[in-house]
Amino acid sequence: MSGISAPIFRFTDGLNVTEHDTYTRTLPLDGMLAMTGPSVTAEPGCLPVRGDLAHIKLAGLCFVPHYAVPVAYTAKAGAQLVSAPTTTGEVLAELDEGAVFNVLDIAGVWSWGQIGEDGLVGYVALEQIEAPEAGE
Template sequence: MSRAENTTDASQAPNHGQGPYVLSGPSVRPDPRKVPIRGDLAHIGLAGKYFVPHYAVPQPRTVMPGGAPLLAQPSEDAEELCILMEGDSFEVLDVTGKWAWGCLSLDGPVGYLRADRLETIE
């Protein structure tokens, strides 16, 4: 058998065009304030629904006394999305410097908190 005869045509594969990541047109971008997904990372609960290079298992943390603002960007002057109350559980997906990115739940809201406003749930 020649090498050319041994090559499989992808269009003849059993799952051709039927998998979860079919290139069928422009992808719909979810609202980043409601769905825990960025270009580089997403909540593990979104695996199979959205394609990103990495998925993170959330690390639950508790909001410290005094609460904390949930911000749209990792910046003190970013838009405030809401205020998290003392004792709220926050699912941390990424920490960079002094900022934690995550969500209250898989359904949002999603944003950034100062990491020093969170404590580990024990």
């Protein structure tokens, strides 16, 4: 293995995500993954990061306790992205029917994630999105 001293991920079947996996790593690794400066900051709703969780693509850029690989859900008609997991949260966007909402966390009846790969970040009620079919 070149450039790193341990696999980035280890799965029970022995498969590893390599340092060249462009989905989870936008830049090639040049040594062990480490924070080399301050954590990236952005306006709320712009990056899929919050105090406890961030999208795996932000590992090495944002310091949080957990990173998640998104699961692509599909928006139903009338789905709304809101700023907080409540019915009184500010509506940030209306999702088109069939739009991809990348879910990073589910708590109760709310999901937290990002519209597409680089859209707005917020909460969508679980009843407004459809889970991917098994095998996808």
